[in-house]
Amino acid sequence: MSFNIEFIGFLAAILTTVAFIPQVYKVWQTKSVSGMSLTMYLIFFTGVSLWLVYGLIINSLPMILGNSITLLLTSIILYFLLNSKGSN
Numbered sequence: 001m002s003f004n005i006e007f008i009g010f011l012a013a014i015l016t017t018v019a020f021i022p023q024v025y026k027v028w029q030t031k032s033v034s035g036m037s038l039t040m041y042l043i044f045f046t047g048v049s050l051w052l053v054y055g056l057i058i059n060s061l062p063m064i065l066g067n068s069i070t071l072l073l074t075s076i077i078l079y080f081l082l083n084s085k086g087s088n
Contacts, residue, residue: 006062013066020073027080038081045074 027033048070055063 009060009062010065013062017066017069017073020070020077024073024076027077031080033077033081033084036077036081038078041074041078041081045071045078048074 027036048067051063052067052071055067
């Protein structure tokens with residue numbers, strides 16, 4: 001039973017993390033964050049950080065891996081958002 005739960009966790013982590021790749025790729029290629037909300041990404045970053053802490057506390061590998069990678073991807077978008085706000 002435990003294996004099935006971990007499998008579901010890994011599948012959820014993979015899908016929610018992979019969902020950010022097209023957005024990061026588009027922002028990276030175009031260097032444009034037009035229409036993207038800095039506030040939304042700051043709140044999201046904070047939430048994912050807390051999920052990572054929670055995953056570390058309960059020692060859940062899917063949560064740790066998924067949220068670590070999502071934080072990295074979100075950081076890239078935040079980098080471009082913050083740089084675009086500073087140049088306006």
